[in-house]
Amino acid sequence: MSNQSKPVYLKLRDQIAAAIIDGRYPEGEMLPSVRALAAEQGANPLTVAKAYQQFQNDGLVEVQRGVGMYVADGAARVLRNRERDAFLSEEWPEIRERMDRLGIAPAELLTDA
Amino acid sequence: MSNQSKPVYLKLRDQIAAAIIDGRYPEGEMLPSVRALAAEQGANPLTVAKAYQQFQNDGLVEVQRGVGMYVADGAARVLRNRERDAFLSEEWPEIRERMDRLGIAPAELLTDA
DNA sequence: CGCGCTGTATTATGGCACTGAAGCACTATT
């Protein structure tokens, strides 16, 4: 659903955010360079820069021009809380409404880990 | 999430599907005309037609040119089963993964009715 | 200094999806 026809820069943004939350991009560590990530993902450097842009504006990554971009302290916590609130207030109600309409019992969703 | 920056014709499509599943557009009954629904929703008739298009291709609505479009027999059941399967196989795994990442326990969200 | 690595800005271009306006084709009713 989230990985299909969505703009590339948004997919990259989500992917980076997940990596920060999971600690795969640890706080204080340097993020992959624009060109490096672009090459790795087969995307354009400009597109990667656009994905990084949003994190800069929010102060979640610190830019050292000529050096690289670093994950700010507390970025993982802020990011997780923000996405958590957004999920609960916006996405979950609609998901729940859909489950009710489709007749999906909550129990059957919890069987697997 | 589903009601923000999503194309109008897709929002209309979901809305119509929900109405069919819920029986607000009963089987055998005539659907609102393209122009009528467009006026009601403040959209362009063509956009509404595009939303209806997908149901025609799947045989869920029957078109009588010059007359109108009617909900096919069994449309509600087919539609509900299809969306149900799609939800379980495609959407839910991603939702589950996100909830795990954000530290949300599924059980506490499913307890209330 | 010179080289190589960072991010950034500019401009241009192609593609694609969405939306819209006008008109055509068909049917039922009068």
Next chain:
DNA sequence: AATAGTGCTTCAGTGCCATAATACAGCGCG
């Protein structure tokens, strides 16, 4: 026949996305 209601086709416009080529600016190191 005339009218008014249907869906449908065609043409055109708009905006976003992605890419490309190029150049600029800051930093570290030999």
